[in-house]
Amino acid sequence: MTTYARDPKLSSNDLEPARLRFDGVDKHYRGVDQTxxxxxxxxxxxxxxxxxxxxxxxxxxxxxxxxxxxxxxGAGKSTLLRLAAGVSHPSAGAVTTAGRxxxxxxxxxxxxxxxxxxxxAVTGGILAGLSxxxxxxxxxxxLEFSELGSSIDDPLRTxxxxxxxxxxxxxxxxxxxxxxxIDEALxxxxxxxxxxxxxxxxxxxARGTSIVFASHDSSQIRALSNRxxxxxxxxxxxxxAPEEVIGSFExxxxxxxxxxxxxxxxxxxxxxxxxxxxxxxxxxxxEDRPANSIPSGWPLNIDITYRAHADVRHxxxxxxxxxxxxxxxFDVSTDGAGVAAPHGLRTGTARLSIERLDLVGxxxxxDAGIYTGDWSHALDYQWQARWMTVLxxxxxxxxxxxxxxxxx
Amino acid sequence: xxxxxxxxxxAPQSTAFSRVTRQRDLMTHLVGREFxxxxxxxxxxxxxxxxxxxxxxxxxxxxxxxxxxxxIDNYPVFLYSGLVVWVLxxxxxxxxxxxxxxxxxLLLRPGLPRxxxxxxxxxxxxxxxxxxLPVLLTFVVVGGIGLTPALVYLPILLVAEFLLVLGIGxxxxxxxxxxxxxxxxxxxVMLLGFYATPVFYDPEEIPDGFRWLVDWNPMAHILRxxxxxxxxxxxxxxxxxxxxxxxxLGSTAAGLAIYRRSSPGFIDEL
Numbered sequence: 017m018t019t020y021a022r023d024p025k026l027s028s029n030d031l032e033p034a035r036l037r038f039d040g041v042d043k044h045y046r047g048v049d050q051t052x053x054x055x056x057x058x059x060x061x062x063x064x065x066x067x068x069x070x071x072x073x074x075x076x077x078x079x080x081x082x083x084x085x086x087x088x089x090g091a092g093k094s095t096l097l098r099l100a101a102g103v104s105h106p107s108a109g110a111v112t113t114a115g116r117x118x119x120x121x122x123x124x125x126x127x128x129x130x131x132x133x134x135x136x137a138v139t140g141g142i143l144a145g146l147s148x149x150x151x152x153x154x155x156x157x158x159l160e161f162s163e164l165g166s167s168i169d170d171p172l173r174t175x176x177x178x179x180x181x182x183x184x185x186x187x188x189x190x191x192x193x194x195x196x197x198i199d200e201a202l203x204x205x206x207x208x209x210x211x212x213x214x215x216x217x218x219x220x221x222a223r224g225t226s227i228v229f230a231s232h233d234s235s236q237i238r239a240l241s242n243r244x245x246x247x248x249x250x251x252x253x254x255x256x257a258p259e260e261v262i263g264s265f266e267x268x269x270x271x272x273x274x275x276x277x278x279x280x281x282x283x284x285x286x287x288x289x290x291x292x293x294x295x296x297x298x299x300x301x302x303e304d305r306p307a308n309s310i311p312s313g314w315p316l317n318i319d320i321t322y323r324a325h326a327d328v329r330h331x332x333x334x335x336x337x338x339x340x341x342x343x344x345x346f347d348v349s350t351d352g353a354g355v356a357a358p359h360g361l362r363t364g365t366a367r368l369s370i371e372r373l374d375l376v377g378x379x380x381x382x383d384a385g386i387y388t389g390d391w392s393h394a395l396d397y398q399w400q401a402r403w404m405t406v407l408x409x410x411x412x413x414x415x416x417x418x419x420x421x422x423x424x
Numbered sequence: 425x426x427x428x429x430x431x432x433x434x435a436p437q438s439t440a441f442s443r444v445t446r447q448r449d450l451m452t453h454l455v456g457r458e459f460x461x462x463x464x465x466x467x468x469x470x471x472x473x474x475x476x477x478x479x480x481x482x483x484x485x486x487x488x489x490x491x492x493x494x495x496i497d498n499y500p501v502f503l504y505s506g507l508v509v510w511v512l513x514x515x516x517x518x519x520x521x522x523x524x525x526x527x528x529x530l531l532l533r534p535g536l537p538r539x540x541x542x543x544x545x546x547x548x549x550x551x552x553x554x555x556x557l558p559v560l561l562t563f564v565v566v567g568g569i570g571l572t573p574a575l576v577y578l579p580i581l582l583v584a585e586f587l588l589v590l591g592i593g594x595x596x597x598x599x600x601x602x603x604x605x606x607x608x609x610x611x612x613v614m615l616l617g618f619y620a621t622p623v624f625y626d627p628e629e630i631p632d633g634f635r636w637l638v639d640w641n642p643m644a645h646i647l648r649x650x651x652x653x654x655x656x657x658x659x660x661x662x663x664x665x666x667x668x669x670x671x672x673l674g675s676t677a678a679g680l681a682i683y684r685r686s687s688p689g690f691i692d693e694l
Contacts, residue, residue, distance in 0.1 A: 045692055101534035105688030117534040126532040130464060131457070139457060143533045148449045197534065 033114050034076040035195045035226040036100050041109035043070040043095055043250075069095040071250045073109075077195070077226050084241035084258065085230040086265050088390040089351070091247040093230035097121055097197045100228060115194025118144040120184045120201040127184070129173035133164055136172055137187050144191035154190050161216070162186035163209070177354065182209060189216050196220065198229035200352075202236055207346075214239060232352055232391070234262050235344065272393040288396035291326040292386045295363075297401040299382065312408030312416050316373040320366045320384050322396070324359075330389025331357050333366040340379040345414045351391070376416040377408040450537070454530075454544045455551075462548070473552040474559055477507040484624050496626055498655060501560075501567045505654045506623035508556045509647055513589055514614040516549040520593020521600050522607055524690060531690055538687045539680060542593040550586055564654060572657030577665075581653065584668040585646050591675025598686035601693050621647060642671055 045067045070092045077083050085093040098104040099111050101119050127136040137158050141151035159168050162182040172180070181201050188196060202213060217240060221227065231237055237244055237258060244261040246254040254261045276289030298319040299307040307316055318335050334349035348368065350357050357366065382404065385397035408416055463469040481504050488494045488503075496502050519526075523545035530536050557578075565571065600606035621643045622630075630638060638644040646668060649660035659665075 103532055103534060104692060119534050121534075122532055126529060128457075128461065128529050130461060135457070135460065139453065139530075140533065142450060142453045143530070143535045145446070145535055147445065148453055151453075 032079050034078050034112075035081075035114050036077040036228065037110075037112040038073045038075050038096075038099070039110045039112070041070060041073045041099060041106045041111055042068070043092075043099060043104065044068045044107050068250050070099065070106075073252055075245065075252065075255060077228055079194075079226060080221070080224050081243065082221055082227040082229070082241050084237035084244040085228065085247060086232075086234070086237060086244060086262065087247035087253070088392050090390050092250040093247055094121070094199050095250070096247065097199045097228065097230060100195070101197050113195055116145040116192065117195045117197065118188045118191045118193035119197030119199075120181070120188050121197065121199050127172050127180070130171055132171055133162075133168040133175070133179075133183050134159070137162075137168075137183060140184075140187040141191055144187070144193065146191055158186045158190045161190065178206060178209070185213055189213075189220055192223075193220075193225055196225050196227045196229075198227065200230055200232070202229070202231055202233070232349070233347065234266070235347070237262060269391070269393065273397065276393050286396065286398055288386070288394040290396065291324065291328050292331060292395040293323045293325060294320055294384055294386060294396045294398050294401070295323050296321045297382065297384045297398065299402055299404055307404055309405040309407055310373060312377060312406050313372050313374055313418065316370045318368040318370070318382060318384070320368075320386070321363070322366070322386060323363045327360050328388065328395065329359055331359060331395065332387040332389060332391065333357055333368075334385045334387060335368050336383045337375075338381050338383065339414055340381075343414060345375060345380065349387075351387075351389075372418075373406065374417045375406045375408075375414055376411040377406050378410060378414075379403060379405055447537075450540065451544070451547070454540065455547050458544055458548045459551075470552070470555055474556050477504065477511050477556060478559070480507050488624060494625060494629075498567045498569060501563045501569060501655060502651065503624050504560055504563050505650055506621075506647055508553060508560055509585065509650050510618060510621060510623045510643070511556075512549055512553040512585060513643055513646075514617070515552075516546050516586075516589035517592050517596070518607065518610050518614070519545045519549055520589060521596035521610055523593065524597045524601055528690075538690070539594070539683060542590060542597055542683070546586060546590045546593060549589070550582065553582065560654070569655060569657075574653045574657040574659060577653050577659060578650070580665060581646065581649050581660075581668070584665070584672040587669075587672025587676045588642060588646070591672070591677070591679035594676065594679030594683040598683055598690070601686075601690055617641075617643065623647070642668075 073092075073096065075083075085096065087093055095104065097119065098121060099106055100113065101117060101121055102111070102113065103121065105111075126140070128139075131139075134155065137155060138148075138151050141154060141158070142148060146154065162168070162185075164179060164182055167175070167179060168183075172183075175183070185201060188198070202210060214236065217227065221240070227240065229240070241258045243256065244258045245252060246261050246265050254264055270287075273287045273289070277287050296319075298321070299310075300317045300319070301307040301310050301314050304317075307314075310316060320333055320335070332349050332351040334347070334351075336347040337345045339345060350366070358364065380403070381400040382402045383397070383399050384401045386395045387393070387397075388395060459470070463472075466472065481500065484507075485500050485503055488496075489499055520542040523541045524531070527541050527544075530541065531538070561571065561575075596606055596610070620637050621641055622638060627638050627644060627648065645664065649664055649668060652658045652660045
């Protein structure tokens with residue numbers, strides 16, 4: 017793991033000022049763009065549509081602190097991060113940062129598609145505060161971390177979103193930031209790289225860097241944060257210890273789902289307001305064979321067949337796999353993968369393809385759900401929709417990745 | 425009224441010195457990046473920046489020495505000095521005005537001093553000007569004028585024009601973010617400006633009733649100063665030079681003030 021010498025003056029102590037401070041911050045966007053507004057004004061000047069993205073936010077993030085952001089889509093997490101980065105300015109109030117700020121804010125943003133990965137990495141390093149000499153020295157470490165190999169010299173427009181995140185992440189953690197801002201970037205990319213990123217973030221935290229990050233994955237939030245902020249409609253709903261805030265947030269989502277569930281259905285392991293109905297969940301492996309029992313390391317396809325009873329504009333499909341004891345092995349969604357699900361269909365199938373099911377032998381259950389686009393509640397959620405038996409050696413953890421030992 | 429207080433983006437330990445080196449590093453890198461983008465996959469690269477004024481030189485000097493003779497001494501040198509100065513102005517203003525839109529990818533990164541975008545763009549065009557200088561000096565030598573000591577004054581005039589272009593670019597780029605019409609508007613103004621500025625004709629020939637066209641045209645003054653240095657080997661006069669520098673500084677200051685006012689909203693409007 018690469019570590020760099022830090023300025024001793026930046027080592028943490030109680031007297032050090034906050035790395036990030038919001039004082040009564042408001043941010044609103046105009047609902048219509050300027051040219052349209054000019055037209056609108058001529059036609060009698062109706063009230064301007066304004067959209068509040070963030071309202072009256074005040075908080076501080078100190079040195080050595082990691083703040084996790086949770087909340088439904090549109091709750092203001094991305095706006096908060098953009099304000100913290102200084103790429104967007106508050107409509108009222110003040111945002112103050114101290115030290116070097118780096119971040120991954122928008123996938124595809126901040127890099128130029130025509131320049132190569134290497135050129136973009138150097139630009140990223142210099143913009144984040146490295147001198148051109150430091151940037152040149154660190155480029156090798158950045159390339160190594162990104163594992164992009166020779167693709168590093170290809171133009172960025174040829175990159176997949178996974179490759180993009182590798183590069184953006186590699187740059188962000190190699191610039192000795194005092195404040196690191198990450199918006200959902202940890203949800204993209206393959207599991208192995210994500211694990212590596214999480215490991216590296218722990219090292220970054222140990223160096224004293226403050227981190228503010230948004231994630232839909234509550235296990236990531238739990239793993240990294242000292243404090244968690246729950247944003248609801250642009251306002252701070254709750255700020256405190258991770259377990260407490262995440263617990264309240266999940267409880268509220270469960271309550272909203274329960275409130276929307278027609279009476280009499282909650283006992284069957286199903287919840288949801290019912291605009292979408294999961295008609296079946298099917299597990300298959302190679303050659304479309306059913307996967308009631310499946311050898312470890314084989315591919316697994318999970319097909320959610322559904323019927324839409326009403327047109328919901330944005331829906332999210334989610335699947336999670338749990339051990340017999342209820343431990344969550346993984347939890348993915350179309351939202352996390354950045355896939356837009358089609359809407360307006362009467363019936364359809366959403367297929368999740370898992371290239372390798374690297375789980376240890378045992379019994380597992382699959383939960384499937386269809387949610388509203390803002391994650392506010394489930395349209396239909398089936399707990400333990402299917403059970404499957406993974407064939408393979410049992411072990412203590414749930415993972416059984418391909419591995420080998422080298423002894424010398 | 426919103427009040428935004430921001431701590432300086434560089435690390436807090438930065439002294440005045442390290443801030444200067446940081447700005448220099450950032451500048452050098454971004455200008456280099458600009459050139460990599462501009463001449464990407466181009467075999468002749470920067471040579472193309474000379475091709476444009478040379479082509480205009482060819483056609484205009486043919487017309488005004490052979491077809492409609494204007495009888496100006498050393499016409500190619502007269503014309504080329506005008507073209508180089510005009511091209512820096514017109515393409516400089518155009519590029520600077522669209523610099524925010526063109527490089528909006530950079531605006532999404534924390535740590536970018538926003539006001540750097542038009543500066544980078546104008547530096548890029550000034551480099552084109554510098555690249556055209558050897559060609560201009562070749563014309564001066566071949567045309568029999570010879571290299572005079574007065575040529576050392578050229579950088580001062582370049583600075584004045586640089587500041588003027590930068591100021592206009594600063595003022596127009598926020599407008600272009602809001603109204604894409606701005607770049608069309610600039611094209612039209614530049615077309616008119618090319619003829620209203622004595623690039624290819626002698627300002628003395630303008631009838632008295634239209635002299636205001638030249639008197640109130642800052643580019644006409646910059647052009648005259650250039651020609652007095654290049655063609656006559658003379659210092660254009662302290663009041664003229666100070667006036668041009670003051671104009672440049674005033675334009676940059678006013679442009680920057682406009683730019684600073686509107687730049688917080690850039691990202692939301694892109």
